[in-house]
Amino acid sequence: MMNAMHYTRDNMAELLRSHDINPTHQRIEIAHALFSRQEHLSADQVMAIVNTRHSETSKATVYNTLRLFLDKGLVREVIVDPTKVFFDPNTSPHHHLYEIDTGRLSDIDAGQVRISGLPPLPAGMVTEGIDLIVRVRRKA
């Protein structure tokens, strides 16, 4: 909890270290891209952002890094669009709102939302996550 209020690159390095990730240049830039805005980004958006600033970061590194962040629990993967995966820097329990027309993905705070009556899981299974996705569209 209590991530730094300002997403400086130093704070990003700190965050990475606290998640057991060696804070390299590229990783810091990628983390900064993800954490310093509320919209969720896809891999190619991350790449575009990171490559505006100084050095180039390769596609392979962006994908490697995003997967690393996933593994280390720094971000969550949100699958709403068959053409690309979004990465969500918020790993606390919450849900998602997906605007079909614009492709924008935002959070729904789980605070008020209650889901009850889910059937028991099949034997030998454990829950990996519950994704509640509300798809909306601009009124015609």
Next chain:
Amino acid sequence: MMNAMHYTRDNMAELLRSHDINPTHQRIEIAHALFSRQEHLSADQVMAIVNTRHSETSKATVYNTLRLFLDKGLVREVIVDPTKVFFDPNTSPHHHLYEIDTGRLSDIDAGQVRISGLPPLPAGMVTEGIDLIVRVRRKA
């Protein structure tokens, strides 16, 4: 409602007609593939199944047809896996269980499930659908 209890090709033709779809050979085969099993299929699975039986059906036709079925409300699209879209012949309200290891997708009856406390939608937006996806994995 009251789809035929047996998924004969004649019944499929009937089903298609009732959804305002011209029942061609290929469409009947594809509908049959989707409706005659409880697992949800992806486009390439549909293609594999349809092409075991007699005539060949082209990739383009499979995709065209699945989109047509979608538009006509015959099937639903389920997006759980970044690598492929699943098609669900059940359009009544229900949720999904996704087995991460195997890639199998099955239904959760919405009967008992209750979702409450969703925040109001942003102004000018209408809900297009609410997807509740439970991701499970075989216990280690």
Next chain:
DNA sequence: CACCAATTTGGACTTTGTCTAATATCCGGA
């Protein structure tokens, strides 16, 4: 400085899905 491990990189490759222009099929009317 030299070395070793970790990281990054370009580019080839795979997969899912789209697009298009040509062909085939179906059906109603003369």
Next chain:
DNA sequence: TCCGGATATTAGACAAAGTCCAAATTGGTG
């Protein structure tokens, strides 16, 4: 039956997201 137009189907080229790998770079440490 034959014709013509609308509807379907097709092969194959193409696009975009993501993976993979071997080579090059980087960053400590002794």
